[in-house]
Amino acid sequence: MLELAADKGVSVAESGVDDSPLAIRGMTVSYGQKPAVFSVDMTVQPGAMTAIIGPNGAGKSTLLKAALGIVSPLSGQVTVFGAPLEQQRARIAYVPQRASVDWDFPTRVIDVVLMGLSRQLGLLGRIRARHMARALDCLHRVGMRDFADRQIGQLSGGQQQRVFLARALAQEADLYLLDEPFAGVDAATEKAIIAVLKSLKEAGKTVVVVHHDLATVTDYFDHVFLINTRKVAEGPVAEAFTAETLQAAYGGRLATAQIDQISRALG
Amino acid sequence: MLWDALTLQLGYNATLVAVGATLLGVSAGVTGTFLFLRKRALVSDAISHATLPGVCLAFMVLVAFGGDGRNLPGLLAGSAVSAWVGLLCMNWLTRNTRLAEDAAIGAILSVFFGLGIVLLTVIQTMGVGRQAGLEGFLLGSTAGMLWADALIIAAGGAATLLLVLIIRRPMTMVAFDPEYAAARGLPVHRIDLAMMGLVMAVTVVGLKIVGLILIVALLIIPPVTARFWTERSDRVVLLAGLAGGLAGYLGAALSASAPNLPTGPIIVLVSFGFFALSLLFAPVRGVLAAVLQHLKFQRRVHIRQGLLALAQGQKIYEPLTLRLLTRAGLVRADGVATEAGKARAAKALRDEKRWEVVRADQAHEATAALYDGLRDIETVLTHDQIIEIDRQIGGPQGVPT
Numbered sequence: 001m002l003e004l005a006a007d008k009g010v011s012v013a014e015s016g017v018d019d020s021p022l023a024i025r026g027m028t029v030s031y032g033q034k035p036a037v038f039s040v041d042m043t044v045q046p047g048a049m050t051a052i053i054g055p056n057g058a059g060k061s062t063l064l065k066a067a068l069g070i071v072s073p074l075s076g077q078v079t080v081f082g083a084p085l086e087q088q089r090a091r092i093a094y095v096p097q098r099a100s101v102d103w104d105f106p107t108r109v110i111d112v113v114l115m116g117l118s119r120q121l122g123l124l125g126r127i128r129a130r131h132m133a134r135a136l137d138c139l140h141r142v143g144m145r146d147f148a149d150r151q152i153g154q155l156s157g158g159q160q161q162r163v164f165l166a167r168a169l170a171q172e173a174d175l176y177l178l179d180e181p182f183a184g185v186d187a188a189t190e191k192a193i194i195a196v197l198k199s200l201k202e203a204g205k206t207v208v209v210v211h212h213d214l215a216t217v218t219d220y221f222d223h224v225f226l227i228n229t230r231k232v233a234e235g236p237v238a239e240a241f242t243a244e245t246l247q248a249a250y251g252g253r254l255a256t257a258q259i260d261q262i263s264r265a266l267g
Numbered sequence: 268m269l270w271d272a273l274t275l276q277l278g279y280n281a282t283l284v285a286v287g288a289t290l291l292g293v294s295a296g297v298t299g300t301f302l303f304l305r306k307r308a309l310v311s312d313a314i315s316h317a318t319l320p321g322v323c324l325a326f327m328v329l330v331a332f333g334g335d336g337r338n339l340p341g342l343l344a345g346s347a348v349s350a351w352v353g354l355l356c357m358n359w360l361t362r363n364t365r366l367a368e369d370a371a372i373g374a375i376l377s378v379f380f381g382l383g384i385v386l387l388t389v390i391q392t393m394g395v396g397r398q399a400g401l402e403g404f405l406l407g408s409t410a411g412m413l414w415a416d417a418l419i420i421a422a423g424g425a426a427t428l429l430l431v432l433i434i435r436r437p438m439t440m441v442a443f444d445p446e447y448a449a450a451r452g453l454p455v456h457r458i459d460l461a462m463m464g465l466v467m468a469v470t471v472v473g474l475k476i477v478g479l480i481l482i483v484a485l486l487i488i489p490p491v492t493a494r495f496w497t498e499r500s501d502r503v504v505l506l507a508g509l510a511g512g513l514a515g516y517l518g519a520a521l522s523a524s525a526p527n528l529p530t531g532p533i534i535v536l537v538s539f540g541f542f543a544l545s546l547l548f549a550p551v552r553g554v555l556a557a558v559l560q561h562l563k564f565q566r567r568v569h570i571r572q573g574l575l576a577l578a579q580g581q582k583i584y585e586p587l588t589l590r591l592l593t594r595a596g597l598v599r600a601d602g603v604a605t606e607a608g609k610a611r612a613a614k615a616l617r618d619e620k621r622w623e624v625v626r627a628d629q630a631h632e633a634t635a636a637l638y639d640g641l642r643d644i645e646t647v648l649t650h651d652q653i654i655e656i657d658r659q660i661g662g663p664q665g666v667p668t
Binding site for chain 2: 039065068072086089092094096100101102105106108110111112115118119121123124142144146147150151154156159167185188
């Protein structure tokens with residue numbers, strides 16, 4: 001229906017999605033001549049947990065980064081809770097891929113989480129007891145309270161990922177965007193992260209996750225967004241996460257057996 | 268003589284130089300730290316070499332308008348302009364072409380420096396040029412430093428420090444995680460430019476004392492030195508300022524204590540001295556500490572392996588293991604375990620089981636991360652916790668903790 005609205009040139013406001021936590025229109029991103037994301041529209045449902053799914057190189061992370069202005073798109077428009085991105089930065093928390101930083105950087109776990117409070121601290125504000133308490137509480141929520149004083153390089157991959165999540169929690173945002181938070185983490189971390197994400201959802205927050213593990217989609221998420229450079233499908237898991245849409249997104253890359261397995265899981 | 272120099276009793280000029288060098292060292296160390304954390308240390312080399320054409324052009328302009336070609340503010344302003352142009356060219360090359368940053372640095376550095384040398388040669392063939400002493404900007408020349416010169420250095424250094432204080436948090440965030448910083452709405456590109464602008468300011472201020480070829484040493488060596496001593500970025504900044512300031516002060520004093528010792532290069536060498544000491548002797552990150560830790564670790568592994576072998580009634584053949592166990596009084600010379608050895612062996616085996624429980628239990632995660640196969644369990648858990656774990660394991664409960 002949204003696409004129909006766009007086709008007919010009806011403005012976003014008229015189609016009734018103007019207060020979506022994240023609305024992307026006509027997003028095209030290109031590294032060089034080949035587009036990584038081509039003319040993608042996305043409307044995130046408020047209070048939902050949405051998975052962005054697609055094969056490797058399908059533009060999942062790029063879409064997220066373009067939505068946040070980390071990479072500059074060729075064209076496209078992003079609104080967050082009905083207003084331009086730049087006005088709503090404070091309401092967005094982003095969890096980048098773990099591999100994107102140097103873990104030998106001289107900083108402790110608590111310092112990383114305090115970065116999430118940079119808006120409250122300002123340029124010169126002192127770190128006060130209440131800031132510290134909030135940062136420690138966020139670490140506690142991801143089960144990392146005891147690690148506060150460790151150097152970040154001493155952590156395992158999963159623990160590093162949870163520190164990143166704690167930093168995002170410290171922002172007390174309304175929209176959480178996570179880039180492959182479950183990639184290469186241990187089972188304990190996966191459980192801890194999903195528990196936190198579900199608690200965010202229960203608190204009415206909106207969560208969008210770039211996800212690669214098809215087997216867990218139905219357990220973890222209620223909405224999916226399938227992408228392979230272009231948008232393939234979007235909607236509630238029961239409608240948009242089907243054998244047909246997966247076949248369309250993954251093409252020959254997904255074994256028929258896998259699709260059957262997922263179809264069975266979906267009932 | 269050296270004592271006189273260190274206590275600033277070698278006369279007016281020496282005192283000015285020492286104070287100026289100290290301030291320069293502090294601001295270079297502090298500013299350079301952010302460049303180092305951002306992993307763009309070599310950018311400072313391009314910036315410093317790009318100052319030369321500006322110095323020369325400023326001289327020509329000053330002379331052409333009938334002014335004094337040695338006017339320091341004028342020359343420094345010229346150097347700042349050309350360094351900024353070099354910086355923008357480099358940024359443009361990195362952002363808008365497929366050139367990697369190291370290639371862009373090489374290109375800018377050599378082209379600007381080459382242009383500067385050409386202009387310098389032209390100036391020296393001019394009548395007024397011979398006494399200009401512009402080549403002093405290459406390696407610094409403190410002989411004729413004036414009160415006004417020292418003031419410029421002091422003011423520039425103080426202004427730089429103040430700006431660093433104000434934007435230290437955004438600079439740290441960008442250095443650690445530029446993508447997250449961008450997602451938070453920080454203007455990453457502008458913060459990078461500000462950081463490099465600060466580096467440029469330090470470079471310009473330092474032209475008179477250490478010169479454009481060696482200033483890079485004062486920007487890079489102090490942060491690298493400081494990094495050996497701490498795991499916190501704010502402390503790296505402070506320690507780098509301290510190391511830089513101390514190197515500036517000691518270097519200036521040393522060079523004043525004997526005739527014909529060049530100030531800038533001596534400062535750099537003193538700075539290197541601190542670096543070498545840190546490299547060798549710093550705890551944890553130093554070379555010596557690493558060797559000692561390795562040896563200590565090896566000994567612990569051998570003793571642990573020996574104890575586990577004893578507990579399981581295996582014979583030990585490894586000479587180092589035997590030697591260590593004998594020396595600790597855990598086995599007799601013939602390889603048979605002593606009473607103490609038997610007790611420790613039983614404890615080692617039990618600790619292995621306790622660790623197994625700890626590592627399987629999510630509630631003990633922080634403790635489990637400390638597991639290295641060697642650590643005694645009582646160093647990480649309380650007595651009550653160990654009793655609880657022993658209850659889970661079952662079997663004989665009397666094993667000491």
